[in-house]
Amino acid sequence: MDAALYAATLLTLAAIYAAFSLGLNLQWGLTGLMNFGGLAFVAAGAYTAALLTAAPSGTHVGGFGLPWWLAWPAGALAAALLALPVGAVSLRVRTDYLAIATIGIAEIVRLAVRNEDWLTGGPLGITGIPRPFEGLGQPWGQLAYLGLACAAVAGLYALAEATARSPFGRALRAVRDDEEAAKAVGKNPARLRVQAFVLGAAFMGLGGAMMAAFFKFMSPEALEPVTVTFLVWVMLIAGGSGNNRGAVLGAVAVWAVWAATDWLAAQLPGELATRAAYVRLFLIGLALQLILIARPQGLIGERIGTQR
Amino acid sequence: MTGAAPALAVRGLTKRFGGFVALDGVSLNVPEGSITGLIGPNGAGKSTLFATVAGFLAPEAGTVRLRGADVTGLPPWRLHRIGLARTFQIPRLFARMTVRENLMVAAPGQAGERLPLPWIARARIAREEAALRDRADAVLARLNLAGHAEAPATALSGGQKKLVELGRALMSGARIILLDEPAAGVNRTLLREIAATIASLNREDGITFLVIEHDLDLVAELCDPVHAMAEGRVIASGTMAEVRNDPQVAEAYLGMAIAPAE
Numbered sequence A: 001m002d003a004a005l006y007a008a009t010l011l012t013l014a015a016i017y018a019a020f021s022l023g024l025n026l027q028w029g030l031t032g033l034m035n036f037g038g039l040a041f042v043a044a045g046a047y048t049a050a051l052l053t054a055a056p057s058g059t060h061v062g063g064f065g066l067p068w069w070l071a072w073p074a075g076a077l078a079a080a081l082l083a084l085p086v087g088a089v090s091l092r093v094r095t096d097y098l099a100i101a102t103i104g105i106a107e108i109v110r111l112a113v114r115n116e117d118w119l120t121g122g123p124l125g126i127t128g129i130p131r132p133f134e135g136l137g138q139p140w141g142q143l144a145y146l147g148l149a150c151a152a153v154a155g156l157y158a159l160a161e162a163t164a165r166s167p168f169g170r171a172l173r174a175v176r177d178d179e180e181a182a183k184a185v186g187k188n189p190a191r192l193r194v195q196a197f198v199l200g201a202a203f204m205g206l207g208g209a210m211m212a213a214f215f216k217f218m219s220p221e222a223l224e225p226v227t228v229t230f231l232v233w234v235m236l237i238a239g240g241s242g243n244n245r246g247a248v249l250g251a252v253a254v255w256a257v258w259a260a261t262d263w264l265a266a267q268l269p270g271e272l273a274t275r276a277a278y279v280r281l282f283l284i285g286l287a288l289q290l291i292l293i294a295r296p297q298g299l300i301g302e303r304i305g306t307q308r
Numbered sequence B: 001m002t003g004a005a006p007a008l009a010v011r012g013l014t015k016r017f018g019g020f021v022a023l024d025g026v027s028l029n030v031p032e033g034s035i036t037g038l039i040g041p042n043g044a045g046k047s048t049l050f051a052t053v054a055g056f057l058a059p060e061a062g063t064v065r066l067r068g069a070d071v072t073g074l075p076p077w078r079l080h081r082i083g084l085a086r087t088f089q090i091p092r093l094f095a096r097m098t099v100r101e102n103l104m105v106a107a108p109g110q111a112g113e114r115l116p117l118p119w120i121a122r123a124r125i126a127r128e129e130a131a132l133r134d135r136a137d138a139v140l141a142r143l144n145l146a147g148h149a150e151a152p153a154t155a156l157s158g159g160q161k162k163l164v165e166l167g168r169a170l171m172s173g174a175r176i177i178l179l180d181e182p183a184a185g186v187n188r189t190l191l192r193e194i195a196a197t198i199a200s201l202n203r204e205d206g207i208t209f210l211v212i213e214h215d216l217d218l219v220a221e222l223c224d225p226v227h228a229m230a231e232g233r234v235i236a237s238g239t240m241a242e243v244r245n246d247p248q249v250a251e252a253y254l255g256m257a258i259a260p261a262e
Helices: A002-029 A038-053 A068-090 A095-115 A140-164 A167-177 A179-184 A189-215 A225-239 A244-267 A270-294 B046-053 B076-081 B099-104 B122-142 B158-171 B188-205 B216-222 B240-244 B247-253
Strands: B008-017 B020-030 B035-039 B061-066 B084-086 B176-180 B208-212 B226-230 B233-238
Touching: A002 A038, A002 A140, A002 A189, A002 A225, A002 A244, A038 A068, A038 A095, A038 A189, A038 A225, A068 A095, A068 A189, A095 A225, A140 A167, A140 A189, A140 A244, A167 A179, A167 A189, A167 B099, A167 B122, A179 A189, A179 B076, A225 A244, A225 A270, A244 A270, B008 B046, B020 B035, B020 B046, B020 B061, B020 B233, B035 B046, B035 B188, B035 B216, B046 B176, B046 B208, B076 B084, B084 B158, B099 B122, B099 B158, B122 B158, B158 B176, B158 B188, B188 B208, B188 B216, B216 B240, B226 B240, B226 B247, B233 B240, B233 B247
Parallel strands: B035 B208, B035 B226, B084 B176, B176 B208
Antiparallel strands: B008 B020, B008 B061, B226 B233
16 A cells, blocks of 8 residues: 555656656757756746645635636646746847746746745745545545646647647757758747747646645745756656657656655665765766766657658 | 839948948849859858848848848848748758758748647648648659658758758748859769759749859859959959959959869
Protein backbone atom coordinates (compact mmCIF):
# COMPACT_ATOMS: atom_id res chain seq x y z
CA MET A 1 0.00 0.00 0.00
CA ASP A 2 2.75 2.43 0.94
CA ALA A 3 4.66 1.48 -2.17
CA ALA A 4 1.57 2.22 -4.30
CA LEU A 5 1.14 5.61 -2.67
CA TYR A 6 4.82 6.39 -3.12
CA ALA A 7 4.68 5.41 -6.78
CA ALA A 8 1.51 7.48 -7.28
CA THR A 9 3.17 10.53 -5.70
CA LEU A 10 6.28 10.09 -7.80
CA LEU A 11 4.32 9.72 -11.03
CA THR A 12 2.01 12.63 -10.24
CA LEU A 13 4.98 14.92 -9.72
CA ALA A 14 6.56 13.55 -12.91
CA ALA A 15 3.34 14.42 -14.77
CA ILE A 16 3.40 17.95 -13.34
CA TYR A 17 7.02 18.30 -14.47
CA ALA A 18 6.04 16.96 -17.88
CA ALA A 19 3.67 19.95 -18.21
CA PHE A 20 6.55 22.33 -17.42
CA SER A 21 8.86 20.49 -19.77
CA LEU A 22 6.37 20.49 -22.67
CA GLY A 23 5.98 24.24 -22.16
CA LEU A 24 9.73 24.78 -22.21
CA ASN A 25 9.98 22.62 -25.33
CA LEU A 26 7.57 24.95 -27.15
CA GLN A 27 9.76 27.87 -26.13
CA TRP A 28 13.27 26.48 -26.38
CA GLY A 29 12.97 23.26 -28.37
CA LEU A 30 10.75 24.62 -31.12
CA THR A 31 11.49 28.34 -31.08
CA GLY A 32 14.93 28.72 -29.47
CA LEU A 33 13.76 30.99 -26.66
CA MET A 34 15.85 30.92 -23.50
CA ASN A 35 13.40 31.11 -20.62
CA PHE A 36 15.33 30.96 -17.35
CA GLY A 37 12.32 32.08 -15.34
CA GLY A 38 9.92 29.15 -15.60
CA LEU A 39 9.31 29.64 -11.89
CA ALA A 40 7.43 32.90 -12.50
CA PHE A 41 4.85 31.25 -14.76
CA VAL A 42 4.52 28.19 -12.55
CA ALA A 43 3.92 30.54 -9.60
CA ALA A 44 1.34 32.57 -11.51
CA GLY A 45 -0.61 29.41 -12.33
CA ALA A 46 -0.21 27.87 -8.89
CA TYR A 47 -1.27 30.93 -6.91
CA THR A 48 -4.12 31.82 -9.25
CA ALA A 49 -5.59 28.33 -9.02
CA ALA A 50 -4.91 28.19 -5.26
CA LEU A 51 -6.72 31.46 -4.57
CA LEU A 52 -9.66 30.49 -6.74
CA THR A 53 -10.15 27.05 -5.19
CA ALA A 54 -9.16 27.50 -1.53
CA ALA A 55 -11.64 28.07 1.27
CA PRO A 56 -12.05 31.69 2.51
CA SER A 57 -9.28 32.77 4.88
CA GLY A 58 -8.35 35.83 6.91
CA THR A 59 -4.70 35.68 5.88
CA HIS A 60 -5.04 36.27 2.16
CA VAL A 61 -7.38 37.51 -0.52
CA GLY A 62 -9.73 35.16 -2.28
CA GLY A 63 -10.85 31.80 -1.10
CA PHE A 64 -13.50 31.58 -3.75
CA GLY A 65 -14.01 27.84 -3.49
CA LEU A 66 -14.31 27.46 -7.25
CA PRO A 67 -13.99 24.01 -8.88
CA TRP A 68 -10.62 22.91 -10.25
CA TRP A 69 -11.85 22.71 -13.83
CA LEU A 70 -12.41 26.46 -13.77
CA ALA A 71 -9.34 27.30 -11.70
CA TRP A 72 -6.79 25.35 -13.74
CA PRO A 73 -7.49 27.08 -17.06
CA ALA A 74 -7.50 30.36 -15.10
CA GLY A 75 -4.02 29.46 -13.82
CA ALA A 76 -2.82 28.85 -17.39
CA LEU A 77 -4.36 32.15 -18.46
CA ALA A 78 -2.68 34.04 -15.61
CA ALA A 79 0.73 32.67 -16.64
CA ALA A 80 0.04 33.63 -20.26
CA LEU A 81 -0.96 37.16 -19.22
CA LEU A 82 2.27 37.47 -17.24
CA ALA A 83 4.31 36.21 -20.20
CA LEU A 84 2.72 38.54 -22.75
CA PRO A 85 4.30 41.85 -21.64
CA VAL A 86 7.61 40.17 -20.75
CA GLY A 87 7.83 38.63 -24.21
CA ALA A 88 6.41 41.60 -26.08
CA VAL A 89 9.01 43.96 -24.61
CA SER A 90 12.13 41.79 -24.58
CA LEU A 91 11.61 39.77 -27.77
CA ARG A 92 11.22 42.86 -29.88
CA VAL A 93 14.86 43.73 -29.24
CA ARG A 94 16.96 40.58 -29.15
CA THR A 95 16.34 37.05 -28.00
CA ASP A 96 19.22 37.13 -25.50
CA TYR A 97 17.31 39.80 -23.61
CA LEU A 98 14.55 37.29 -22.94
CA ALA A 99 16.95 35.18 -20.86
CA ILE A 100 17.77 38.21 -18.71
CA ALA A 101 14.17 39.42 -18.54
CA THR A 102 12.89 36.00 -17.46
CA ILE A 103 15.50 35.67 -14.69
CA GLY A 104 14.40 39.11 -13.52
CA ILE A 105 10.68 38.40 -13.62
CA ALA A 106 11.19 35.13 -11.73
CA GLU A 107 12.96 36.99 -8.89
CA ILE A 108 10.27 39.68 -8.84
CA VAL A 109 7.51 37.07 -8.66
CA ARG A 110 9.36 35.21 -5.89
CA LEU A 111 9.73 38.39 -3.83
CA ALA A 112 6.14 39.42 -4.49
CA VAL A 113 4.83 36.04 -3.39
CA ARG A 114 6.88 36.26 -0.20
CA ASN A 115 6.03 39.83 0.69
CA GLU A 116 2.53 40.60 -0.57
CA ASP A 117 0.82 38.94 2.39
CA TRP A 118 -2.64 40.27 1.58
CA LEU A 119 -2.58 38.47 -1.75
CA THR A 120 -0.56 35.32 -1.19
CA GLY A 121 -0.49 34.86 2.57
CA GLY A 122 3.25 35.65 2.47
CA PRO A 123 5.53 33.02 3.99
CA LEU A 124 2.50 31.37 5.62
CA GLY A 125 1.19 30.54 2.19
CA ILE A 126 -2.26 29.38 1.20
CA THR A 127 -3.67 26.39 3.03
CA GLY A 128 -6.77 24.34 2.45
CA ILE A 129 -6.43 24.02 -1.32
CA PRO A 130 -8.77 21.19 -2.25
CA ARG A 131 -7.32 18.33 -4.25
CA PRO A 132 -9.73 16.76 -6.76
CA PHE A 133 -10.95 13.27 -5.74
CA GLU A 134 -9.86 13.67 -2.11
CA GLY A 135 -13.27 12.39 -1.04
CA LEU A 136 -12.44 8.92 -2.40
CA GLY A 137 -10.04 8.29 0.51
CA GLN A 138 -6.60 6.67 0.27
CA PRO A 139 -5.21 5.28 -1.94
CA TRP A 140 -8.07 5.70 -4.47
CA GLY A 141 -8.19 9.48 -4.22
CA GLN A 142 -4.49 9.76 -4.93
CA LEU A 143 -4.65 7.30 -7.81
CA ALA A 144 -7.60 9.19 -9.29
CA TYR A 145 -5.61 12.42 -9.02
CA LEU A 146 -2.71 10.73 -10.80
CA GLY A 147 -5.19 9.76 -13.52
CA LEU A 148 -6.38 13.36 -13.80
CA ALA A 149 -2.79 14.66 -13.97
CA CYS A 150 -1.94 12.14 -16.68
CA ALA A 151 -5.06 13.09 -18.65
CA ALA A 152 -4.10 16.77 -18.41
CA VAL A 153 -0.56 16.00 -19.63
CA ALA A 154 -1.98 13.87 -22.46
CA GLY A 155 -4.06 16.87 -23.49
CA LEU A 156 -1.06 19.18 -23.33
CA TYR A 157 1.00 16.68 -25.30
CA ALA A 158 -1.67 16.48 -28.01
CA LEU A 159 -1.81 20.28 -28.21
CA ALA A 160 1.99 20.55 -28.30
CA GLU A 161 2.17 17.96 -31.10
CA ALA A 162 -0.59 19.66 -33.09
CA THR A 163 1.37 22.90 -32.72
CA ALA A 164 4.79 21.49 -33.58
CA ARG A 165 3.58 19.62 -36.67
CA SER A 166 1.51 22.50 -38.02
CA PRO A 167 2.66 25.20 -40.44
CA PHE A 168 2.80 27.43 -37.34
CA GLY A 169 5.33 25.06 -35.77
CA ARG A 170 7.29 25.01 -39.02
CA ALA A 171 7.43 28.81 -38.98
CA LEU A 172 8.69 28.68 -35.37
CA ARG A 173 11.44 26.27 -36.40
CA ALA A 174 12.35 28.59 -39.25
CA VAL A 175 12.75 31.48 -36.81
CA ARG A 176 14.78 29.24 -34.50
CA ASP A 177 17.11 27.98 -37.25
CA ASP A 178 17.79 31.35 -38.95
CA GLU A 179 16.00 34.57 -38.10
CA GLU A 180 17.19 36.51 -41.18
CA ALA A 181 16.16 33.72 -43.53
CA ALA A 182 12.80 33.50 -41.75
CA LYS A 183 12.22 37.19 -42.45
CA ALA A 184 13.19 36.60 -46.08
CA VAL A 185 10.49 33.93 -46.41
CA GLY A 186 7.81 36.21 -44.99
CA LYS A 187 7.83 35.45 -41.27
CA ASN A 188 7.59 38.09 -38.56
CA PRO A 189 9.98 36.65 -35.96
CA ALA A 190 8.94 38.87 -33.03
CA ARG A 191 5.29 37.99 -33.45
CA LEU A 192 5.92 34.26 -33.73
CA ARG A 193 8.27 34.28 -30.75
CA VAL A 194 5.80 36.08 -28.51
CA GLN A 195 3.09 33.58 -29.45
CA ALA A 196 5.34 30.60 -28.66
CA PHE A 197 6.53 32.19 -25.42
CA VAL A 198 2.99 32.90 -24.20
CA LEU A 199 1.77 29.42 -25.17
CA GLY A 200 4.68 27.74 -23.35
CA ALA A 201 4.03 29.89 -20.28
CA ALA A 202 0.38 28.78 -20.28
CA PHE A 203 1.56 25.14 -20.14
CA MET A 204 3.75 26.01 -17.14
CA GLY A 205 0.84 27.82 -15.50
CA LEU A 206 -1.39 24.77 -15.87
CA GLY A 207 1.38 22.62 -14.37
CA GLY A 208 1.59 25.09 -11.49
CA ALA A 209 -2.16 24.80 -10.88
CA MET A 210 -1.81 21.00 -10.82
CA MET A 211 1.08 21.32 -8.38
CA ALA A 212 -0.84 23.57 -5.95
CA ALA A 213 -3.78 21.17 -5.91
CA PHE A 214 -1.49 18.19 -5.37
CA PHE A 215 0.37 19.78 -2.43
CA LYS A 216 -2.95 21.19 -1.09
CA PHE A 217 -0.74 23.99 0.19
CA MET A 218 1.13 26.71 -1.65
CA SER A 219 3.95 28.73 -0.11
CA PRO A 220 7.17 30.40 -1.30
CA GLU A 221 9.01 27.26 -0.15
CA ALA A 222 7.63 25.42 -3.18
CA LEU A 223 9.18 27.95 -5.57
CA GLU A 224 12.90 27.21 -5.60
CA PRO A 225 14.68 28.16 -8.85
CA VAL A 226 16.65 24.91 -8.68
CA THR A 227 13.69 22.59 -8.54
CA VAL A 228 11.21 24.61 -10.60
CA THR A 229 13.33 26.27 -13.30
CA PHE A 230 16.67 24.52 -13.53
CA LEU A 231 15.47 20.94 -13.15
CA VAL A 232 13.04 21.45 -16.05
CA TRP A 233 15.93 22.46 -18.30
CA VAL A 234 17.77 19.29 -17.32
CA MET A 235 14.65 17.25 -18.12
CA LEU A 236 14.15 18.79 -21.55
CA ILE A 237 17.78 18.53 -22.59
CA ALA A 238 18.11 14.97 -21.25
CA GLY A 239 14.86 13.87 -22.89
CA GLY A 240 15.42 15.53 -26.23
CA SER A 241 14.91 19.19 -27.01
CA GLY A 242 12.63 19.77 -29.99
CA ASN A 243 10.75 16.51 -29.44
CA ASN A 244 7.56 16.47 -27.34
CA ARG A 245 7.94 12.79 -26.50
CA GLY A 246 11.49 13.58 -25.37
CA ALA A 247 10.15 16.35 -23.13
CA VAL A 248 7.76 13.93 -21.38
CA LEU A 249 10.31 11.11 -21.19
CA GLY A 250 12.94 13.47 -19.77
CA ALA A 251 10.53 14.69 -17.10
CA VAL A 252 9.74 11.15 -15.94
CA ALA A 253 13.35 9.88 -16.11
CA VAL A 254 15.00 12.87 -14.44
CA TRP A 255 12.30 13.08 -11.79
CA ALA A 256 12.80 9.40 -10.97
CA VAL A 257 16.55 9.97 -10.59
CA TRP A 258 15.97 13.12 -8.54
CA ALA A 259 13.57 11.32 -6.22
CA ALA A 260 15.93 8.34 -5.89
CA THR A 261 18.84 10.56 -4.87
CA ASP A 262 16.54 12.20 -2.32
CA TRP A 263 15.79 8.81 -0.83
CA LEU A 264 19.47 7.79 -0.89
CA ALA A 265 20.49 11.02 0.84
CA ALA A 266 17.94 10.41 3.57
CA GLN A 267 19.56 7.04 4.34
CA LEU A 268 22.88 8.71 5.20
CA PRO A 269 23.73 9.50 8.82
CA GLY A 270 22.95 12.99 10.20
CA GLU A 271 25.55 15.45 9.00
CA LEU A 272 26.22 13.65 5.75
CA ALA A 273 22.52 13.83 4.88
CA THR A 274 22.68 17.65 5.06
CA ARG A 275 25.69 17.72 2.80
CA ALA A 276 24.10 15.22 0.43
CA ALA A 277 21.54 17.86 -0.53
CA TYR A 278 24.32 19.87 -2.11
CA VAL A 279 26.03 16.84 -3.61
CA ARG A 280 22.74 16.07 -5.29
CA LEU A 281 22.70 19.46 -7.02
CA PHE A 282 26.28 18.90 -8.06
CA LEU A 283 25.47 15.47 -9.45
CA ILE A 284 22.50 16.76 -11.47
CA GLY A 285 24.73 19.47 -12.94
CA LEU A 286 27.37 16.88 -13.73
CA ALA A 287 24.79 14.61 -15.35
CA LEU A 288 23.68 17.51 -17.57
CA GLN A 289 27.29 18.14 -18.64
CA LEU A 290 27.78 14.47 -19.46
CA ILE A 291 24.57 14.35 -21.51
CA LEU A 292 25.58 17.45 -23.44
CA ILE A 293 28.96 15.92 -24.25
CA ALA A 294 27.92 12.33 -24.94
CA ARG A 295 24.44 12.77 -26.38
CA PRO A 296 23.65 16.41 -27.08
CA GLN A 297 20.38 15.53 -28.80
CA GLY A 298 19.08 13.84 -25.60
CA LEU A 299 17.45 10.44 -25.24
CA ILE A 300 15.13 11.03 -28.20
CA GLY A 301 16.09 14.14 -30.12
CA GLU A 302 14.36 16.10 -32.82
CA ARG A 303 13.85 14.11 -36.01
CA ILE A 304 14.27 16.02 -39.23
CA GLY A 305 11.44 15.47 -41.65
CA THR A 306 8.90 13.85 -39.34
CA GLN A 307 6.67 16.89 -39.51
CA ARG A 308 5.45 15.94 -43.01
CA MET B 1 -1.14 51.96 -62.20
CA THR B 2 0.52 52.79 -65.48
CA GLY B 3 2.20 50.01 -67.37
CA ALA B 4 5.30 52.18 -67.59
CA ALA B 5 6.11 51.99 -63.86
CA PRO B 6 9.31 49.96 -63.40
CA ALA B 7 9.10 46.76 -61.36
CA LEU B 8 11.47 48.36 -58.90
CA ALA B 9 12.51 52.01 -58.74
CA VAL B 10 15.14 53.14 -56.23
CA ARG B 11 15.69 56.87 -55.72
CA GLY B 12 18.39 58.57 -53.65
CA LEU B 13 18.73 55.60 -51.29
CA THR B 14 21.21 56.36 -48.50
CA LYS B 15 22.41 54.00 -45.78
CA ARG B 16 25.12 54.80 -43.22
CA PHE B 17 26.80 52.57 -40.66
CA GLY B 18 28.16 55.05 -38.15
CA GLY B 19 30.50 57.26 -40.18
CA PHE B 20 30.68 54.84 -43.11
CA VAL B 21 28.39 55.65 -46.02
CA ALA B 22 27.43 52.29 -47.52
CA LEU B 23 24.82 53.69 -49.91
CA ASP B 24 25.31 57.24 -51.09
CA GLY B 25 22.11 58.26 -52.84
CA VAL B 26 21.62 55.21 -55.04
CA SER B 27 19.10 55.56 -57.86
CA LEU B 28 18.31 52.81 -60.34
CA ASN B 29 15.44 51.17 -62.19
CA VAL B 30 14.66 47.52 -62.66
CA PRO B 31 12.35 47.41 -65.71
CA GLU B 32 9.34 45.11 -65.56
CA GLY B 33 10.17 41.73 -67.09
CA SER B 34 13.92 42.30 -67.15
CA ILE B 35 16.88 40.45 -65.72
CA THR B 36 18.78 43.46 -64.43
CA GLY B 37 22.42 43.02 -63.45
CA LEU B 38 24.22 44.70 -60.57
CA ILE B 39 28.01 44.59 -60.70
CA GLY B 40 30.84 46.26 -58.86
CA PRO B 41 33.88 45.46 -56.76
CA ASN B 42 33.60 44.06 -53.24
CA GLY B 43 32.45 46.69 -50.79
CA ALA B 44 30.63 48.69 -53.47
CA GLY B 45 27.37 48.44 -51.50
CA LYS B 46 25.55 45.89 -53.66
CA SER B 47 24.51 43.59 -50.82
CA THR B 48 23.64 46.58 -48.63
CA LEU B 49 21.40 47.80 -51.44
CA PHE B 50 19.65 44.41 -51.51
CA ALA B 51 19.21 44.38 -47.76
CA THR B 52 17.83 47.92 -47.77
CA VAL B 53 15.48 47.37 -50.70
CA ALA B 54 14.19 44.11 -49.16
CA GLY B 55 13.45 45.79 -45.80
CA PHE B 56 16.26 44.24 -43.73
CA LEU B 57 17.91 47.62 -43.18
CA ALA B 58 16.20 50.99 -42.74
CA PRO B 59 17.52 53.70 -45.08
CA GLU B 60 18.37 57.19 -43.82
CA ALA B 61 17.03 58.75 -47.00
CA GLY B 62 15.54 57.83 -50.36
CA THR B 63 12.61 55.81 -51.60
CA VAL B 64 11.93 52.32 -52.90
CA ARG B 65 8.95 51.86 -55.21
CA LEU B 66 7.54 48.50 -56.17
CA ARG B 67 5.53 48.86 -59.40
CA GLY B 68 4.91 52.46 -58.49
CA ALA B 69 3.88 51.87 -54.85
CA ASP B 70 6.09 53.39 -52.17
CA VAL B 71 7.35 50.52 -49.99
CA THR B 72 10.25 52.32 -48.30
CA GLY B 73 10.85 51.05 -44.79
CA LEU B 74 8.38 48.15 -44.92
CA PRO B 75 9.63 45.07 -43.01
CA PRO B 76 10.80 42.10 -45.10
CA TRP B 77 7.78 39.92 -44.27
CA ARG B 78 5.41 42.59 -45.64
CA LEU B 79 7.47 42.97 -48.82
CA HIS B 80 7.47 39.19 -49.21
CA ARG B 81 3.67 39.20 -49.07
CA ILE B 82 3.39 41.84 -51.79
CA GLY B 83 5.71 40.05 -54.16
CA LEU B 84 9.36 40.85 -53.47
CA ALA B 85 11.68 37.99 -52.49
CA ARG B 86 15.43 37.77 -52.04
CA THR B 87 18.15 35.17 -51.74
CA PHE B 88 21.34 35.34 -49.69
CA GLN B 89 24.91 35.43 -50.96
CA ILE B 90 25.82 32.58 -48.61
CA PRO B 91 22.79 30.25 -48.54
CA ARG B 92 20.83 30.45 -45.29
CA LEU B 93 18.71 27.33 -45.26
CA PHE B 94 16.77 26.11 -42.25
CA ALA B 95 19.21 23.49 -41.04
CA ARG B 96 16.84 21.24 -39.13
CA MET B 97 14.31 20.94 -41.94
CA THR B 98 14.16 18.85 -45.06
CA VAL B 99 14.63 20.46 -48.45
CA ARG B 100 10.88 20.22 -49.09
CA GLU B 101 10.06 21.86 -45.75
CA ASN B 102 12.50 24.65 -46.58
CA LEU B 103 10.33 25.40 -49.60
CA MET B 104 6.92 24.86 -47.99
CA VAL B 105 7.68 27.27 -45.16
CA ALA B 106 8.26 30.03 -47.71
CA ALA B 107 4.70 30.18 -49.03
CA PRO B 108 2.95 33.38 -47.98
CA GLY B 109 -0.46 33.66 -46.32
CA GLN B 110 -0.67 30.16 -44.81
CA ALA B 111 -3.80 29.72 -42.70
CA GLY B 112 -1.95 27.03 -40.77
CA GLU B 113 0.39 29.65 -39.35
CA ARG B 114 -2.45 31.54 -37.66
CA LEU B 115 -3.34 30.24 -34.21
CA PRO B 116 -5.74 28.75 -33.31
CA LEU B 117 -6.47 27.46 -36.84
CA PRO B 118 -3.90 24.62 -36.65
CA TRP B 119 -5.78 23.28 -33.61
CA ILE B 120 -9.37 23.70 -34.75
CA ALA B 121 -9.38 23.59 -38.56
CA ARG B 122 -7.28 20.48 -39.13
CA ALA B 123 -9.02 19.36 -42.32
CA ARG B 124 -8.59 22.77 -43.92
CA ILE B 125 -4.93 22.91 -42.91
CA ALA B 126 -4.35 19.38 -44.21
CA ARG B 127 -5.76 20.41 -47.62
CA GLU B 128 -3.61 23.54 -47.63
CA GLU B 129 -0.55 21.46 -46.77
CA ALA B 130 -1.24 18.92 -49.51
CA ALA B 131 -1.47 21.73 -52.08
CA LEU B 132 1.71 23.36 -50.75
CA ARG B 133 3.52 20.06 -50.91
CA ASP B 134 2.58 19.65 -54.56
CA ARG B 135 3.77 23.17 -55.33
CA ALA B 136 7.04 22.57 -53.51
CA ASP B 137 7.60 19.31 -55.39
CA ALA B 138 6.87 21.04 -58.70
CA VAL B 139 9.47 23.73 -57.90
CA LEU B 140 11.98 21.06 -56.82
CA ALA B 141 11.41 19.17 -60.07
CA ARG B 142 12.05 22.34 -62.05
CA LEU B 143 15.32 22.86 -60.14
CA ASN B 144 16.37 19.21 -60.67
CA LEU B 145 16.21 18.63 -56.92
CA ALA B 146 13.24 16.24 -56.85
CA GLY B 147 15.42 13.43 -55.53
CA HIS B 148 16.49 15.53 -52.56
CA ALA B 149 13.03 16.51 -51.26
CA GLU B 150 13.32 14.39 -48.11
CA ALA B 151 16.99 15.11 -47.45
CA PRO B 152 17.99 17.40 -44.60
CA ALA B 153 18.97 20.81 -46.02
CA THR B 154 22.45 20.37 -44.56
CA ALA B 155 23.10 17.33 -46.78
CA LEU B 156 23.18 19.39 -50.00
CA SER B 157 26.24 20.75 -51.80
CA GLY B 158 26.89 24.49 -51.86
CA GLY B 159 25.49 24.84 -55.36
CA GLN B 160 22.37 22.84 -54.54
CA LYS B 161 21.81 25.06 -51.52
CA LYS B 162 21.84 28.05 -53.88
CA LEU B 163 19.13 26.34 -55.90
CA VAL B 164 17.04 25.79 -52.77
CA GLU B 165 17.44 29.51 -51.99
CA LEU B 166 16.04 30.22 -55.45
CA GLY B 167 13.30 27.64 -54.86
CA ARG B 168 12.25 29.35 -51.64
CA ALA B 169 12.01 32.65 -53.49
CA LEU B 170 9.85 30.97 -56.14
CA MET B 171 7.53 29.55 -53.47
CA SER B 172 6.74 33.09 -52.40
CA GLY B 173 5.05 33.67 -55.73
CA ALA B 174 7.11 36.85 -55.97
CA ARG B 175 7.10 38.74 -59.26
CA ILE B 176 10.43 40.37 -58.40
CA ILE B 177 13.33 38.35 -57.06
CA LEU B 178 16.65 39.73 -55.84
CA LEU B 179 19.42 37.17 -56.40
CA ASP B 180 22.66 37.71 -54.50
CA GLU B 181 25.50 36.01 -56.42
CA PRO B 182 23.64 32.96 -57.72
CA ALA B 183 26.79 31.60 -59.43
CA ALA B 184 29.43 32.17 -56.74
CA GLY B 185 31.20 28.99 -55.70
CA VAL B 186 29.15 26.86 -58.07
CA ASN B 187 30.74 24.35 -60.47
CA ARG B 188 30.49 24.96 -64.23
CA THR B 189 27.78 22.38 -64.89
CA LEU B 190 25.52 23.65 -62.13
CA LEU B 191 26.27 27.22 -63.19
CA ARG B 192 24.89 26.50 -66.67
CA GLU B 193 21.85 24.94 -65.04
CA ILE B 194 21.25 27.94 -62.77
CA ALA B 195 21.66 30.37 -65.66
CA ALA B 196 19.20 28.39 -67.80
CA THR B 197 16.70 28.25 -64.93
CA ILE B 198 16.85 32.00 -64.34
CA ALA B 199 16.41 32.67 -68.06
CA SER B 200 13.42 30.35 -68.31
CA LEU B 201 11.76 31.73 -65.18
CA ASN B 202 12.12 35.18 -66.69
CA ARG B 203 10.95 34.24 -70.19
CA GLU B 204 8.21 31.75 -69.38
CA ASP B 205 6.96 32.89 -65.97
CA GLY B 206 7.55 36.60 -66.43
CA ILE B 207 9.52 36.97 -63.20
CA THR B 208 11.66 40.10 -62.97
CA PHE B 209 15.16 39.61 -61.52
CA LEU B 210 17.77 41.90 -60.05
CA VAL B 211 21.00 39.91 -59.95
CA ILE B 212 24.26 40.68 -58.13
CA GLU B 213 27.01 38.73 -59.87
CA HIS B 214 30.79 38.83 -60.11
CA ASP B 215 30.93 36.49 -63.10
CA LEU B 216 30.82 39.19 -65.78
CA ASP B 217 30.42 36.72 -68.65
CA LEU B 218 27.29 35.39 -66.99
CA VAL B 219 26.03 38.95 -66.49
CA ALA B 220 26.69 39.70 -70.17
CA GLU B 221 24.76 36.60 -71.16
CA LEU B 222 21.72 37.06 -68.89
CA CYS B 223 21.33 40.69 -67.93
CA ASP B 224 20.00 43.79 -69.63
CA PRO B 225 20.24 46.47 -68.33
CA VAL B 226 23.28 46.40 -66.06
CA HIS B 227 24.11 48.83 -63.28
CA ALA B 228 27.65 49.19 -61.96
CA MET B 229 28.25 50.35 -58.40
CA ALA B 230 31.34 51.58 -56.59
CA GLU B 231 31.73 53.18 -53.17
CA GLY B 232 28.02 53.30 -52.51
CA ARG B 233 27.01 54.92 -55.82
CA VAL B 234 25.77 53.83 -59.20
CA ILE B 235 28.58 54.82 -61.58
CA ALA B 236 27.25 53.45 -64.85
CA SER B 237 24.09 52.00 -66.33
CA GLY B 238 23.30 50.47 -69.71
CA THR B 239 23.95 47.28 -71.61
CA MET B 240 26.83 45.13 -70.38
CA ALA B 241 28.92 46.25 -73.37
CA GLU B 242 28.34 49.91 -72.53
CA VAL B 243 29.05 49.43 -68.85
CA ARG B 244 32.17 47.37 -69.55
CA ASN B 245 33.60 50.18 -71.69
CA ASP B 246 32.84 52.91 -69.18
CA PRO B 247 36.15 54.40 -67.95
CA GLN B 248 34.78 54.85 -64.41
CA VAL B 249 33.89 51.15 -64.24
CA ALA B 250 37.33 50.17 -65.50
CA GLU B 251 38.83 52.34 -62.80
CA ALA B 252 36.60 50.88 -60.07
CA TYR B 253 37.57 47.37 -61.14
CA LEU B 254 41.31 48.20 -61.15
CA GLY B 255 42.90 45.85 -58.69
CA MET B 256 40.07 43.34 -59.02
CA ALA B 257 42.42 41.12 -61.02
CA ILE B 258 44.73 40.77 -58.03
CA ALA B 259 41.84 40.66 -55.53
CA PRO B 260 39.46 38.27 -57.28
CA ALA B 261 35.82 37.98 -56.31
CA GLU B 262 35.05 35.50 -53.57
